[in-house]
């Protein structure tokens with residue numbers, strides 16, 4: 001039996017960062033209903049062990065499946081790198097998409113000299129999923145991973161530009177972008193929070209480096225997959241966005257505003273337990 005096309009696309013993230021993916025989906029697929037789960041009680045995932053991240057991701061997915069979704073998007077780089085194969089197996093035949101493959105695809109398409117830097121959380125860099133996805137597409141690529149942990153807290157505080165953000169970006173990345181023949185030409189933002197730092201990062205890497213983020217390319221990949229599976233919603237009116245969070249609704253609303261441009265509507269956010 002084919003699923004109800006009015007069912008939402010479910011997205012989950014460790015907290016608020018995945019709102020960058022929701023935002024991109026909203027723009028690309030305005031007719032779709034979206035249900036976002038932010039696991040704010042367990043945030044951050046990026047410093048946790050792989051098994052823990054997988055366990056948390058299974059619980060988040062289970063909750064969305066109970067609510068009823070026609071597709072799952074893992075809107076978190078850390079969870080995608082650790083848990084995508086497990087979730088695909090466990091929740092089949094639900095279509096499950098992550099952010100790593102679309103991000104890797106975009107980075108490879110952007111790079112001319114095949115020298116690519118990935119910035120992400122510790123767990124994403126250590127897991128190696130991005131490095132593997134890039135090398136699969138471009139075996140002779142030089143791929144350098146750099147964990148930029150502090151960006152996560154800065155983004156949630158709304159400190160994404162100015163001297164503090166630029167100083168942190170420089171401390172993490174300046175050495176990798178020093179002038180010379182080895183200089184990478186592409187910086188892949190492999191964490192949901194990092195697109196907010198585009199200006200600060202641009203300041204550090206210079207005007208000639210391609211800064212690629214996976215949110216927009218993931219939205220494109222989700223559209224392609226929904227179309228391929230015949231799951232696109234057929235409706236005249238725009239879809240809705242609803243939010244489930246596992247802790248502190250007020251903080252989610254406040255920090256969420258930095259990611260979405262405006263805070264989610266209060267009546268669209270509910271507290272849940274996993």
Ligand code: DGL
Pocket residue numbers: 013014015017018043044045046047075076077078079121124152190191192193
């Ligand atoms: N959402 C996470 C990611 O994209 C960043 C925040 C966290 O560490 O949980 O990797």
